Structures are given as structure tokens and as C-alpha cells.
Amino acid sequence: MSRMGDAALAPVRSVGRSFTDIALQTGGIAVLALQILRRFFPPDIDMRELRRNLYNMGNRSVVIVAISSFFVGITMVVQATILVQELGAYSLVGWGSAYIVLRELGPVFVALMFSGRVGANNTADLATMVVTEQVDGLRALGIDPISFLIVPRVLAMIVMCFTLTVIGDAVALGGAAIIADRMLSIDIYVFWKGVRDLVHMWDMWLGLVKSVGFSVIIAMSSCYYGLNVSGGAPGVGRAVNASVVTSAVGIFISDYIITFLIG
Amino acid sequence: MTRVEKRFGRTWALRGTDLTVPEGCFQGIVGPGAAGKSVLVRIVAGLMRPDSGSVTVLGEDVTQLGEVALQKVRSSIGMLFQGNALFDYMTVGENVAFPLRRLMRLTEEEIRERVAERLARVGLGGFEDRIPASLSGGQKKRVGIARATIAHQPLIIYDDPTAGLDPVTASKIFEILKAEQSGSGATVVAISSDVDSLVKYTDRIAIMDKGLVHFCGPLSDAYTHEDPFVPAFLSGEYRRSA
């Protein structure tokens, strides 16, 4: 092929390559998911590892989740007030901020924080273990790395992301109520009445279902990129980056799909 | 430097270290791993601050200086790092030219001339446009040496110039260092764990272990020093028993 043709085809080729890459990674994640599922029949889970992971992950992220949820709550109540002011119905402020926090922003922001804090750390951890041949060491000892390393982490991440979303929702709504009362002169009782009368339980459950979906995506992509690290020490940094980016894309796409299917 | 102490958490890197390096000499510092050699030169270069003690470099006490004044002292020190620390997104020529561009105001023509001269001196003439990743370990070291010496600083520090090199390349590197030093008259401090090659080229030597300097003086005195660790380390007995 001539050089001109080569140059003209370069963009096509790079698009094609990124599609095959995406297909390869999605397939790899699916295979890993099947391998994990098989460990549940019969259940083969290391309980000590599970408890240790739960403790570490929760401990590491609870403060940051609480702080950022608080500020998300503040921002949302301010935005809701501006919108509602145009309609003149202050009883809707509580509903507006609770609706958007519970259904959308609570789960999404907690998941993004969780992916940056816990998911990325999980990838770095696993990738370092692979690069320094600790995973091969486990295999040599006859220990199955999936049931010893991966399954407890995945379970712990799902449980923790759910718990943190509950905490985050509560802190965000509390922050919103306080700011509404103190700074926007909307009585805390009016705020609460709006939440109680207009928000359905289903709004909260939808958000929590989402958080489970997000946590599965974070857990799978962080474990996948951690286990499939290549290129020695610098590869660890690349793996972390890829895991965070994939989680973010996955969170937004699945957010759409979940809302569309059951919202 | 007098009574320098530095610790990281509970680990002491330097425990009251004293060392004096006379101007214009080739000072070697040797010692087993984790003796505190690298920490020592980092403190001298002003890249780390000691927990206590004072360090006088080129007439200035670097422990007392603020960041701006410290930058001035650093500018008069050339340094070769253990891992070379070549800027991997620049070519070899740009790497070597970096100190010139940042420290002096020269025209492009002058910079190019001096870079070419310096690279030729370390035996890498014509390598300007290569990128560091394409070089061998010994070649990278030489680029590092060229970068450390190009601005003709009065004090040059080499942090383990032969780390990870085979003995033949290592002795070539030491020959370059020695030739550089006698050519420029700069004070040179070289750290090495490779005692046998280093002693062939230095005039003064310091021996460190576990954060303390056991001996510092002319090489000829070291073999008859009263501290039994010193001659033992030089002759290799210590290393064999360890």
C-alpha cells in the first residue's frame, strides 16, 4: 500500500483498534465475572479476607464520602431553590433536592468517590501483587487466587458501596436541610414535609439499586485491570488509570440503562 | 558538616555524622548498603533537610537557608543521580543542555557548541538526537555525567555512578570522572558501594556504616587506621564475613 493510503487509513485504523480493545476488555471482564460466580456454587469465600477488606474499604472512604455528600447536598438545595423560586412553591424545595440526591447524584457521586478511592487502590494493590509475582506464589501454594483475593474484594466493595450510599444520602439530605433552614430561610419543617409527602420510597430504592450496579462495575473493572497488568512497574500506574476511567464510563452508561429499565 | 542527624519515622539514617571535604579534591564515600550515603549527599545538595546539625556547602549553611537562597546554592552543584534521572521526554542533547538553559543566558549557538563538546568528552559524540530510552545503562550514565558537569559548577556530586554496571563499564566511568575532575579542578564527591574500583581513582576516602562516618582522610592512612572496621572493609574481609 502506498504511503498516502497509509496516512489516510490511520484514523480508521485507530478507531478500529480502540473498538477491538473495548471488545477485548468487556469480554475479559465478563469472563472474570463468570469465574467469580462459579466460586459461589458451592460458596468458597475466605471470611477473614472479607472482613479485613470490609474494614479497610469502609475506613478509608467514609470521611471523604461524608464530606463530599454534604457539599453535594448544599449545592443541590441551592439549585432547587433557584428553580422553585420561579414557580413560587417553597414546599417543593425539599422534594426537589431529595429527589435528585436520592435518585441520581447521591449514588453517582458516592460511586465516583468510591471508584477513585477504593477501586483505584484495589487495582494498584492487585497489580503490584501480579508484578511482584505474589499471585503466582499463591498458585504455587495451591491457593486459588480468585477465591482468596478477588471474591472477598468484590463482595466487600458491593457491601461497602451500598452502605456508603446510604450514609452519603443521609448526610446530603441533612446538609441540604440545615442550609435551607439557616441560609435560605426555608423552615426545616417545610423542607421535611416536602420530602415526606412527595418522595416515594421507590426513589430511594432506585438509588440504592443503582449503587449496587455501580459497585459491581467498579469491582469488576478494578479487579480486571489489576490482574491483567503488563509491563512491570510503570504498568501499575497505567492499570490504575484505565480502571478509574472504565469505572467512570461504566457508571454513567449503567446509570442510564438502570433508570431507563426500572426507573 | 557537623553532627548531622536525620531519621525517617523510627529509622535513623544518619546518627551524628561528621565529614569535611577539602576544596578541589576527589572525595570518595564508601560503605555497605543502607549506610546513609545517599541521604548524606541529598542533604548536602539541599534536597532534604536534616533533623538537626549543620551543613556548610561552599561557605553557606544550607540548613539555615530559605527556599530561594537554597536554589542559588543548588545551582552551583552538579549532581548525577543514582538512577540517572534523565528527562525521558527530551533528547540527549536537550537533557545535557537543560542546566545551561536554566542557569545561564547563552545563545542557541553557544549551547549547541558546549553540548557537543561535553558529549564528545564523555565519548558520546553525535548522540544529541537520540532519546534516553534507546541508550544502554553505561551510555545513560555518561549522559548524566555530561549533564552534571556542563555548567562547570564548583561542586559535583555523583550518587553511585557505577550502580548496576558491569566491572569493565564501571572502570571506564571512573576514568571519565577522574579525567573530568583533574580537568576542571572542581570538588568532587562520589559515592559508591564498589570499593575496589573507587579506591583506584580517589585521593581521599570516607567510610560510612549505619549512619556514622568511621574514617575520613587520605586513602593511604585508611589501611593503618585504629578502628578495625576501616581496614577490614577496604580489604574486603568485612564483606566476606557479612
Added chain:
Amino acid sequence: MRGRLDASAQAPDEAGDEGRVAPFWEGPPRSVGAAFLDLWRAGLALWSVFIRTLYYTFRGRREKGDVLKYALEMGNRSIFFMTVTMGFTGMLFVHQAAYQLNQITGDLQLVGAAYIELTIRDLAASIGGVVLATRVGAGIAAEIGSMVVTDQVDAMRMCGTDPVEYLVSPRFIASVFSGTAVLVYTAFIMVVTGMISANLYFDVNPKIFFNFSFVDWHEVLTGLVKCVAYCAAIPVVSSYCGLSTFGGSEGVGWATTRAVVNSAVAIILLDAIISTSAFFIFY
């Protein structure tokens, strides 16, 4: 612990706790307290990086072309990613809002107007900013972090160059311009995909959807201020995380993580501050 930023150099003092087992109830308060102390120290160090960045942005010497190079790199790296994620987000928000309104009033005339207003004032900048931080921030921290662990930053300091001047300030300028452009583009994408969603699933006419009557100049201003503030915060926070890397390649992984999370926290914090001040100034 080698070659850290001066501002962040503190030796961890563990001598006091030797040989003592903490009772379990001390665990949570201690970890919360430690988190706040760390936050405070990090905040101070971050402030110093920020001030130095500003100083060098106006006073420093810059290599020609650096700013342009970084700006192109950031734009290229994030545009596809932002299109996908924020496109879905835009569809989703309109879907949520229209669905809800359909149940309460059934009148979808103002969905577009309210959505466009909210997108311009807040959503495009703040959600886009957090997403941008995962891409751009992680990249910056990884680049600078790997230069720190290979001593390249120390080598720079030996040549009389403040790494903030040479590494941070060009990235800062690049991000303020190209990041802001990306976020403005994000707002555009969100509005367009929102319209598609409204049209496909709720039969809202695009002409009715594109209703800019709610958008005042001060809403555009608030949105722009947010974009610029976030795009200024991302490189500063991420560079700070990169510069305080220690401990080999694992440290670089850590630095990337911290860059992403801390940039996101910074954005959420700035969002709350700017939104609240805008509320009191304009309403």
C-alpha cells in the same frame, strides 16, 4: 520518603505509640481525627503550590510550545470520553425530569427551558468537572509522579528550577483554557442529547425544547466561573498529588488515586461555594 516537596516534608512521629494497643473505641475517632489533620496539612501544602503556580504563571520563564502541547494533549485525551459519559448523563437527566413531570402535571412545555438553565448554571460544569478530573487529573499526577520517583524532579531542582515553574504552571494555563473549552463543549453535548431523549421518548418538539428564556447573563457567568475555577483546581490539586509522590511505582499509583479523589472533592467544594455565593449575589 525521598525528594518530597519542601512544603509537605514532615517526618511521621510514631515514637509515642510504641508498644501500646489502642482500645477499639479509639479507632473511629482517631481515624476521623487523623483524616481531618491530614486534610489540614494537605490544604496548607496545596495552598503553597497554588500561590507559586499563580506567581510563575505571570512571572516565570516558560519553554515555548509547552502550554500548547499540554492543551492539545488534554483536549485530545478527554473529548471522546466526555462525549460518551456526558452524552448519556444528558439523556438521563431529561428522561428523569420528563418522566416525573409527566406524572405530576403532564405538561412538558418547560422541560427544555428548565433543563437548559440548570445545565448551563451547574450540571455541565460540576458533573463534567468531576469526570474531567478522572481523565486529566489522573494523567497529570501519573506524569509528574513518575518524574518524582525517578529523581527527575530533583534533577530539575538541582538546575535551579522550581518544578512548580517548569511542570505545574504550563499545565495550569493549558488546563484553564482547554479544560474550560471542553466543559463548554460538554454543556453543548448535554443539551443536544437531552433534546434527543425528550424528542424520542416524550415527543417534545425540538423547537419547544430549545427554549433559552430562563437563561440570563448571570447564569452563563456563574457557569463560566465554575468551569474556569474547576479547570484551575484540577491541575493544581493533581500536580500537588504528583509532586508529593513517594515510594516507587506503587507510589505513582497512589498519587493518581489521590489526584482523582482530591480533585473531585475540590470541585464539589468549589461548587457549593460558588453556587451559594451566586445565589446571594443574583437572587
